Every structure is written in structure tokens, then in C-alpha cells.
Amino acid sequence: MGKWFEEAVFYHMYPIGMTGAPRRNEQTEVTHRFETLNQWLPHIASLGCTAIYIGPLFESTSHGYDTRDYKLVDRRLGDNEDFKRFVKDAHHLGIRVVVDGVFNHTGREFFAFRDIQKNRERSPYCSWYKGIHFGWNTPYNDGFGYEAWHNCFELVNLNLWEPQVRNYLLDVIGFWIDEFDIDGIRLDCADCLEFSFMEDMRRFTNEKKADFWLMGEVIHGDYSRYVKPHMLDSVTNYELHKGLYSGHNDHNYFEIAHTIRREFDQNGGIYRGMKLYSFVDNHDVERIASKLRVPGHIYPVHTLLFTLPGIPSIYYGSEWGIQGRKEHGSDDSLRPAVNLAEALAHPDDPKLLQWITALGKIHREQPALSEGRYQELLLTNRQYAFARILGDHGVVVAVNNDEKEAELCIREPFRGRTYESLTDDFRIQGDGAIRIRLAPNESQLLAF
Numbered sequence: 001m002g003k004w005f006e007e008a009v010f011y012h013m014y015p016i017g018m019t020g021a022p023r024r025n026e027q028t029e030v031t032h033r034f035e036t037l038n039q040w041l042p043h044i045a046s047l048g049c050t051a052i053y054i055g056p057l058f059e060s061t062s063h064g065y066d067t068r069d070y071k072l073v074d075r076r077l078g079d080n081e082d083f084k085r086f087v088k089d090a091h092h093l094g095i096r097v098v099v100d101g102v103f104n105h106t107g108r109e110f111f112a113f114r115d116i117q118k119n120r121e122r123s124p125y126c127s128w129y130k131g132i133h134f135g136w137n138t139p140y141n142d143g144f145g146y147e148a149w150h151n152c153f154e155l156v157n158l159n160l161w162e163p164q165v166r167n168y169l170l171d172v173i174g175f176w177i178d179e180f181d182i183d184g185i186r187l188d189c190a191d192c193l194e195f196s197f198m199e200d201m202r203r204f205t206n207e208k209k210a211d212f213w214l215m216g217e218v219i220h221g222d223y224s225r226y227v228k229p230h231m232l233d234s235v236t237n238y239e240l241h242k243g244l245y246s247g248h249n250d251h252n253y254f255e256i257a258h259t260i261r262r263e264f265d266q267n268g269g270i271y272r273g274m275k276l277y278s279f280v281d282n283h284d285v286e287r288i289a290s291k292l293r294v295p296g297h298i299y300p301v302h303t304l305l306f307t308l309p310g311i312p313s314i315y316y317g318s319e320w321g322i323q324g325r326k327e328h329g330s331d332d333s334l335r336p337a338v339n340l341a342e343a344l345a346h347p348d349d350p351k352l353l354q355w356i357t358a359l360g361k362i363h364r365e366q367p368a369l370s371e372g373r374y375q376e377l378l379l380t381n382r383q384y385a386f387a388r389i390l391g392d393h394g395v396v397v398a399v400n401n402d403e404k405e406a407e408l409c410i411r412e413p414f415r416g417r418t419y420e421s422l423t424d425d426f427r428i429q430g431d432g433a434i435r436i437r438l439a440p441n442e443s444q445l446l447a448f
Contacts (some may be wrong), residue, residue, distance in 0.1 A: 002371055003211055003213075003313065004096060004183075004211060004213075005051065005213040005233060005234070006311070007050070007232070007370040007371070008049075008051040009048055009050055009306070009311075009312050009313070009314070009360055009363055009364070010049060010051045010053050010277070010311065010312070010341045011047065011051070011052050011313070011316065012054075012279070012312070012314065012315045013037065013052060013055075013314060013316050014283040014315075014316065015033070015037055015077050016056075016073075016076060016077065016335070017056060017283070017337065018040075018338050019037065021033060021074075021077060022076060023062060024331065025068075025087075026063065027075060027076065030075045030078060030079050031075065031077070032079070033076065033078055034082035034085070035082075035255035035446060037054075037077075038086055038089055040316070040339055040340055041090055041095065043344065044093075045095060046360075047319060047356060047357050048191060048357065048360020048361050048363060049095065049156075049360060050095060050097060050183075051098060051183070052090060052096070052097050053098045053100075053186050054097065054099060054100075055099045055100025055186065056100040056102055057074060057077065057083065057099050057304035058070050058072070058100075059072040059073065059075060060107055061107045062154070063331075065102050065105075065188060066107030066108070066109075067102050067107050068106075068109045070109075070175075073170065074145075080179065080180075083180055087181055087182065088181075097182050097183055098182065098185060099186070100185070100385070101186065101187050101338060103158065103169050103193065103197075104149060104157065104158060104188060104192045105148075105155040105156055105158055105189075106156055106158075106330070110156075112128045112129070113129065116144070117142060120134060120144065120366070121134055127164070128158060128159055128162055128164065129146050129156050129157060131145065131146050131147035132144060132145070133146070138187055141274055149189065156268065157192075160193065160197045169197075170200065172263045173185065173201065174204070174208060177205070177212070178208075179210055183210055183211075183212065183213060184213030185212075185213075185214060185215070186215045187216045187232070188217055189225075190216025190217050190226060190232065191217070191221065193216075195225075198216070198226070202214060204232055214231075215232060215233060215277055216232045216235045217236050218235040218238070219236070219238045221272055223235045223237070223239075223276060224274070227264065227271070227378060234274070234275055234277050234311060235276060236276070236277050237277060239259055239263065240260070240263070240308070241278070241280065241285070241308065243255050244256060244280055244288075244304060245280065245291045245301065248292060248294070248297040248301055249294075251380065251402070252381055253380065253381060253383065253401065254379065256304065260308055263309070264309040265374070266373055272337065275309075275311050275370075276309075277311050277313060278305055278308070278312050278313065279305070279312075280301055280318070281313075281318055281324075282313075282431070283334055284314070284331065284334070285334070286324060286325045286334065287315075287322055287324035287325070288324050289321045289322060289324075289349075290324055294401075294421045297319060297441060298349070298352060298399055299352070299442070300401055300442075302356055303399055305359075306362070306363050307388065307395065308386075309374050314356065317336070317338050319357075320344075320349050320353045321347070321349035321352050322348060322349040343367045343444065352391070362395075362423075362445060366394075367390055368393065369388050370389035372389045373389050373390075374387075374388060375388075375389055376389045377410050377412075378408060378409075378410045379397070382400065382401050382402040383399070383401075383402070383406050383408055383438070384399050385399075385408060387413040392414060393447075393448060394447075394448060395411065395422070395445055395448075396410065396413065396434060397445055398436060398438060398443065398444045398446075399438070399448075400439070400440065400442055401441065402440060403440050404440060405438065405439050406438050407437050408438060409434075410434040410435075411434075412430045412434055413448070414430075414448065415430065415432055416431070416432075417448045418430070419434055419446035419447070420448070421444060421445070422445040422447055423443075423444070424444075430448075434446065
């Protein structure tokens with residue numbers, strides 16, 4: 001058996017959006033919206049999800065990534081006691097909880113930055129930030145300059161070479177483990193963090209909680225620079241994310257297969273042995289239901305999400321096909337408020353919800369889908385089949401992105417086996433090949 005996160009299916013919650021909380025935090029009182037979030041837990045469990053990534057949660061000014069206070073739950077969502085109950089309830093259902101760690105930058109209302117505004121050169125926190133220069137200015141007319149994340153001046157870049165900053169952030173991580181019993185942290189902007197700081201985090205969390213998961217948000221570059229025993233357990237697989245939607249939009253399964261070969265092939269895959277975090281949408285990219293040119297492709301897309309190498313995740317609402325595109329440079333439409341009871345009573349696509357629920361169950365019951373090696377069996381532009389093999393057993397997966405029925409002749413991973421459908425009531429006897437018919441956008445999963 002692998003570690004819990006290597007076998008997990010994640011559910012991604014963006015709480016400020018899904019609860020309909022105000023986009024700006026201008027209130028003094030606490031609003032207890034965790035009662036709404038707790039209502040999602042049985043639904044998440046019913047999908048077969050075994051872990052939740054929820055965030056951002058730190059007290060902030062707007063979207064959640066401009067932190068005011070690292071030790072307070074955002075007052076638009078509730079208080080610390082509310083989140084303690086959420087974690088306890090999730091754990092009771094066998095669901096681990098991972099939160100956002102926003103450690104590359106703070107908001108302008110964070111105490112250290114406010115001290116610099118007040119005391120200027122006399123502030124003891126001048127070394128906490130990158131590029132503090134009292135001969136410059138900012139769009140906010142501070143009377144001094146600083147380095148901002150991607151020139152977004154509401155996000156002030158921390159100086160992670162400053163020992164006091166590192167010690168403070170490690171203390172924050174310890175606080176969230178001790179107070180809330182969280183199971184991991186998703187590191188925002190991990191591709192901007194100092195590598196030695198991530199090594200410090202690994203040492204610290206190993207001592208605090210042996211199976212604590214560290215996952216980094218990394219968009220471009222070499223993921224193997226981050227995923228190491230002394231650093232991070234996983235990073236976001238944006239390369240596969242791109243292939244999953246464009247490989248369908250272009251009717252080009254070669255793109256997806258090439259990505260998997262490049263990343264995970266037993267002979268030369270540059271990330272073989274690594275468990276990267278797989279997704280088809282999240283709070284930063286447009287919803288998969290809006291990106292696909294053929295609506296029916298959403299079925300094989302999710303089949304591949306759950307069966308290709310990686311740790312699959314579902315973004316809230318996408319299990320019934322929520323739409324969402326960026327509008328006027330804003331991500332708000334990707335992060336809508338959702339009334340769960342109404343959505344489940346009238347889902348956009350009830351068959352998709354059923355299919356994802358089935359995939360979650362299959363993923364949990366078939367260890368080859370999380371631990372098995374990958375072997376490609378058939379590849380054309382519009383049909384694709386592969387096996388996930390663990391020992392002498394496993395699962396054959398076949399998908400069809402064509403608008404016509406397809407007859408597939410799939411090479412057997414082991415000659416002469418019996419293949420039992422995990423979704424339909426039939427068996428196939430192999431004779432060197434597995435012969436099946438797939439309807440348009442149909443998938444088939446066969447255990448052997």
C-alpha cells in the first residue's frame with residue numbers, strides 16, 4: 001500500500017466563491033459560512049473522494065491570496081472553531097484535508113507591511129520583503145517601493161532568505177497542524193519559492209506529522225526539480241491538463257499519449273515514479289465544460305483523468321458540468337456560489353455526475369489505477385487504449401472521441417486473459433487481442 005495521498009481522489013473547494021462570500025473583506029463581524037461548507041462533505045464522500053483541497057482560508061482582503069493574518073480563518077467564512085469542526089467532520093468520513101499555504105507574498109494589510117508603512121526605515125520588518133527601497137514609490141503612493149508578485153502591487157513578495165520570515169512561516173504551518181490537524185498544504189506559487197525553504201518545510205513537517213503532504217503549484221518547467229524526497233511530494237500537472245482538453249478538441253489522442261509517454265513511460269519517462277496532481281479545471285482556469293468544443297467529450301476526459309498516472313482531482317461543481325469562462329480579466333465566473341441541494345436536485349448534466357461517481361468508486365477499488373505501471377495498447381487520433389498493471393492484474397482503459405461508433409482491436413497486456421467490464425455486465429475472452437465496440441464518446445474499463 002502506498003501513502004494516503006498516492007491513492008487519493010481529491011475534491012477542490014474554493015470557499016469564498018462557493019459560499020457566495022463578499023469578494024472584498026470589509027466587515028468587522030464573523031459570518032459563519034462553514035455550516036454551508038460542511039453540507040458538502042457527504043456529497044464529496046459519495047463521489048469516492050478521499051481528500052479535500054480547500055483554500056485559501058487565511059484572513060485576507062479580497063480573493064484570499066492577499067493574506068492579512070496567517071493564524072485566522074477568513075472572517076467571511078467563519079472562525080477557527082468552525083474550521084476545526086469541518087476538519088473533524090471530514091476525518092470522520094475518512095476524508096483528509098489540505099489547505100492553501102500562501103507563502104510567497106502577503107497582502108498590504110499584513111502586520112509587517114503595515115509597520116513599514118508606519119515606521120519606514122525604522123521598521124524592524126524592512127528585511128521581510130524583497131526590494132524595499134525608500135527612494136521609489138508604488139501605484140499606491142506608499143512613498144517607498146517593493147517587489148510585487150507579477151507586478152500585482154496588492155501582493156508584496158516576501159524575502160524567504162530572511163531567517164525571521166522562514167521561522168515565522170514554519171511556525172504558521174505548525175499552528176495549522178496543531179490547531180486543526182490538517183493533513184497537507186498546497187503551496188501557492190511554488191515555482192516562485194526558494195528551494196531551500198521548501199526543504200526546510202519538508203524537514204519541519206516530517207517531524208510534526210509523518211504522512212503530511214506537500215504539493216506545489218507549478219505551471220511551467222521541469223516538475224522533477226520540485227518533487228524529491230527532501231522537498232515536495234507532488235506538483236500540479238499543467239502539462240497533462242493542457243493535453244486533456246486540447247487532445248479532445250483537436251481529435252488528437254496522440255497529444256495525450258505523447259505527454260504520458262514523456263512523463264511516465266517506464267523507459268525514459270522524465271517523471272516516472274512520481275505522483276503528480278491531475279486536474280481538468282481549477283479556480284484559475286476556465287471550466288472544462290466551457291473549453292470542450294464537443295460537449296460529449298467531457299466523458300472520456302474524465303475517464304482519462306481518473307485512470308492515467310496521477311492523483312485525480314475534481315473542482316467543485318464540475319462533477320455535473322458547471323460552465324465558466326474568464327470575463328473581463330476576472331476569475332469570479334470560475335468561482336461561483338453554488339446551492340448544493342438545488343444543484344443536486346437539478347444538475348446541469350446528471351449522467352456526468354453518475355459517471356464521475358462510478359469512476360471514483362472504480363479508482364478506490366482498483367489499486368492498479370493509483371499504483372500500477374502504464375502500458376500503451378492502442379493509439380489513433382480518435383481511439384486510445386492503455387493498461388494500468390499491478391503485478392499480473394490490472395485495468396484496461398479504452399476511450400473513443402469520435403462522433404461515430406468505433407470497433408477497437410486492442411493488444412492484450414497478458415495473452416489469453418478474461419476481461420470483465422467494471423461498468424457493464426459483460427466479459428471478454430482475450431485471444432491476443434481484445435475486441436470491443438465503443439459508441440461516440442464512450443469509455444470502457446476492463447479488469448483482468
